[in-house]
């Protein structure tokens with residue numbers, strides 16, 4: 101099967117490499133020439149466990165290639181995925197300009213039947229806009245070429261993207277065409293041997309499913325953060341409360357970890373976009389408005405603890421920050437809570453020295469000389485008045501606390517993830533959420 105994927109970002113690259121691994125011939129396309137040139141030379145644009153091996157192996161086998169030429173790729177493509185970014189526009193809605201640019205190029209160049217599948221996260225009605233855009237271009241050219249539209253939202257998690265793609269809980273496909281359904285069934289057939297299901301539905305429901313899934317997960321995070329903050333006030337321990345409620349099978353324990361708020365390229369923008377959709381349709385999603393407001397507040401909780409501890413006397417203090425990516429397993433810093441914290445620290449006159457196992461280059465690109473970059477975790481804490489544990493990388497789990505306490509000016513640890521047992525922190529003062 102010949103597949104092309106427009107957009108070689110997190111989703112496009114992982115999907116392309118995985119489809120190639122399953123035997124398809126895949127061309128990943130992007131407008132970013134440097135990214136494509138890098139990939140053609142085996143250089144990965146992102147850090148994702150296992151991805152480099154998968155890409156190199158499939159390139160070598162001739163099943164995976166990279167190009168900037170979308171128009172020229174249409175001739176031998178049976179299914180074209182749109183996996184370009186849909187960042188938030190000024191008003192919170194999803195910016196569809198990249199998606200519709202791909203649709204226009206398709207309409208301008210299509211010569212034979214094509215199934216166009218939206219994999220980007222797009223609001224209800226967007227796939228219809230893709231259809232209209234392609235049809236409009238074909239009409240302008242006076243061409244009567246058949247094509248179909250489908251929606252196949254992606255549910256992978258950064259940091260476990262390959263595992264998620266290869267062994268998904270479910271694959272959701274929205275389509276109104278028998279031919280599209282047959283093609284998508286054939287595409288996912290190699291994965292049907294494992295136990296997941298392909299769930300077919302109409303296009304609007306598939307588009308909504310993706311937003312509803314992310315909104316539910318974001319809601320759980322804001323919920324447990326509110327409970328954690330309340331636990332702190334009333335003298336309860338949120339880690340025990342979490343165990344107590346998570347063991348109820350109706351509730352489950354996933355996405356119930358208190359922390360410094362959710363970030364990343366998806367939850368914040370998808371919650372915003374769904375709020376906007378609600379307002380546009382006269383059906384406000386007030387629950388999600390609260391989820392968003394709680395999250396904005398939560399991103400400032402760690403700084404608040406630091407400020408309270410030193411009674412607002414912060415100027416000139418040194419802060420160490422462990423963990424910059426928005427979660428472990430990725431170098432993605434989009435909307436990361438670490439960015440809010442660092443900005444608050446800098447604004448209050450602190451010096452900031454950071455560490456992250458994989459996101460240091462990304463941090464240098466974003467923050468430049470405004471902060472200091474540590475060689476290792478011990479280097480990061482030398483002379484520090486506070487250590488913030490922001491992203492729960494495994495390598496932070498068992499450091500030498502005695503050494504850390506002796507290197508710091510004042511041994512204050514603010515544990516944003518609640519992973520350290522206070523009893524196992526000799527000589528440290530530990531504050532945590534909940």
Ligand SMILES: NC(=O)c1ccc[n+]([C@@H]2O[C@H](COP(=O)([O-])OP(=O)(O)OC[C@H]3O[C@@H](n4cnc5c(N)ncnc54)[C@H](O)[C@@H]3O)[C@@H](O)[C@H]2O)c1
Pocket residue numbers: 106107108109110111112129130131132135170183184185186198201202219220221222254255256257258365366
């Ligand atoms: N990152 C995730 O974990 C994740 C998970 C599920 C769904 N999604 C959704 O998938 C979509 C893509 O997300 P991402 O994180 O992969 O984005 P990304 O920013 O990592 O990559 C998008 C890519 O599209 C390219 N692009 C832009 N316009 C183009 C065009 N006209 N033709 C070809 N390429 C073009 C960009 O250069 C970029 O490389 C978004 O809608 C996102 O919400 C992301």
